[in-house]
Amino acid sequence: MARLARLYVPEQPQHVILRGLDQQPAFVEAPDYELFVECLRTASRDHHLAIHAYALMPGAVHLLVTPRDEASLPKAMQAVGRRYVAHFNRRYARRGTLWEGRYRATVIEGETYFLLASRVVEMAPVHAELAALPQDYKWSSYRHHIGLTLDSLITDHPLYWKLGNTPFERQRAYTELCEQPLDEREANRLLQATLKGWVLGSDSYREWAGRAANRRVSPLPRGRPRKVRETPQTH
Numbered sequence: 001m002a003r004l005a006r007l008y009v010p011e012q013p014q015h016v017i018l019r020g021l022d023q024q025p026a027f028v029e030a031p032d033y034e035l036f037v038e039c040l041r042t043a044s045r046d047h048h049l050a051i052h053a054y055a056l057m058p059g060a061v062h063l064l065v066t067p068r069d070e071a072s073l074p075k076a077m078q079a080v081g082r083r084y085v086a087h088f089n090r091r092y093a094r095r096g097t098l099w100e101g102r103y104r105a106t107v108i109e110g111e112t113y114f115l116l117a118s119r120v121v122e123m124a125p126v127h128a129e130l131a132a133l134p135q136d137y138k139w140s141s142y143r144h145h146i147g148l149t150l151d152s153l154i155t156d157h158p159l160y161w162k163l164g165n166t167p168f169e170r171q172r173a174y175t176e177l178c179e180q181p182l183d184e185r186e187a188n189r190l191l192q193a194t195l196k197g198w199v200l201g202s203d204s205y206r207e208w209a210g211r212a213a214n215r216r217v218s219p220l221p222r223g224r225p226r227k228v229r230e231t232p233q234t235h
Contacts, residue, residue, distance in 0.1 A: 004197065004215055004216075005106055005215050006070070006073065006105070006216055007105070007106060007117070007197055007198075007199070007213060007214070007215060007217065008067065008069075008070040008107070008162040008213065008214045009107045009178050009199070009209045009214075009217075009224075010069075010212060011029070011066065011211045012066070012107045012108070012109075013052065013062075013064060013065065013066045013107070013108055013114055013117070013157065014060075014065050014066070014067065014105050014106060014107050014108065015062075015063075015064055015105065015106055015108055015117045015120075015121070015190060015193075015200075016063040016064070016065060016073070016077075016103055016104070016105040016193045016194070017051070017060065017062055017063075017103065017104045017105070017191075017194055017195070017202075018060065018061040018063075018099055018103040019059065019060045019099065019100040019104075020058070020059040020060060020099065020100060021096075021097060021098055021099055021100050022038065022057070022100070023059055023109050024057065024098075025058040025059060026059065026061070026088070026098045026099070027057075027058050027074060027139075028058075029058060030091065030155065032075075032088065032091070033138075034045060034137045035087055035177070036056055036061075036080070037056070037082045037126065037139075037225075038154060039079070039080045039083045040054070040076075040080055040153060041152070041153050042079070042204050043075075043076040043077075043079040043080045044065075044076055044153070045071075046067035046075075046076070046079065047071070047072045047073075047075040047076040047079065048067070048069065048072050048227075049065055049066075049067050049068070049072045049073055049142075050065060050066040050067075050068070050155040050157075050199055051063060051064075051065050051077040051154060051155060052064045052118065052151055052154065052155060052156065052157045052160070053117070053121045053122055053140075053141045054121065054141050054144070054153070055121050055122055055124045055137070055139065055140040055141070055142075056139040056140070056178050057124060057125055057128055057130060058130075059146060060124070061070065061182070062120075062121040063121065064096035064114075064117050064121050066155075068089060070214055074084075074106065077103050079100075081099065084098075085097065085098050085099075089159075091118075093221040102233065104194050104195050104197065105197065106193045106194045106196070106197055106199060106200055107199045107200070107201075107209060107217070108190070108193070108199075108200045108201065108214070109140055109174060109199075109200065109202060109205040110157075110159055110203025111159070112136070112201060112202065112205075113200055113201065114157060114159045116182075116183070116186055116187065117190055118145070118160070118189060119177065119182060120140040120176050120179055120182065120187050120190055120191075121140070121141075122134050122140050122141060122145070122178070123142075123178070123182065124140075125139075125140060128231060134178065135148060137174045141153070141154050142144075142178070143161070143223075144173045145171065146171050146174055146178075149155070152160070157186060160174070163177075170193075182226060196219075198217060198219060199217035199218065200226050204228050206218060
């Protein structure tokens with residue numbers, strides 16, 4: 001079966017996961033993280049990829065992005081991988097890829113899932129027990145969103161801006177939002193959609209996305225189509 005093209009729906013956000021190969025670390029020391037951020041900054045600028053949230057962990061990279069066009073995300077990820085893996089292999093005297101195959105990504109309905117996805121991305125280091133609190137973890141965008149730092153890698157999404165009329169209001173609202181427990185069922189739906197590459201959203205959103213996307217947005221029904229039995233003609 002031919003592999004489907006990377007899913008793209010114009011102007012829609014995407015959740016992205018890039019996993020390390022065989023659970024091996026893709027980052028070892030601080031300079032590794034710093035270089036990856038710089039690679040991501042350069043590639044996102046060159047290929048018109050808006051980055052709204054990120055978390056870099058030893059065994060995985062989580063992103064929330066909006067591509068400007070169909071090639072933006074694939075080309076940006078290719079550029080990052082090419083530059084960063086070459087550095088990592090030289091630094092640690094190794095060969096081959098760092099990643100578990102291709103990155104995984106899906107389009108999400110922003111109004112319903114954008115802020116959830118942002119929280120899932122930025123809380124990932126806490127769930128992986130890399131930090132007790134998200135603000136304690138240096139290699140994510142959480143500190144930017146709550147006003148502890150200004151991260152030039154981040155392009156704030158309109159749905160983040162809707163949290164308040166001033167930076168302080170937005171930062172406080174986002175902090176309060178992140179202090180609430182995640183809806184684990186919805187977070188798992190996001191994860192599964194990302195791993196499988198199918199649009200996540202309401203029925204009406206998926207219908208709309210299906211008309212705007214570059215390929216089908218949900219799996220085909222299982223099994224063979226049922227045969228329609230013809231009604232015998234009567235004479």
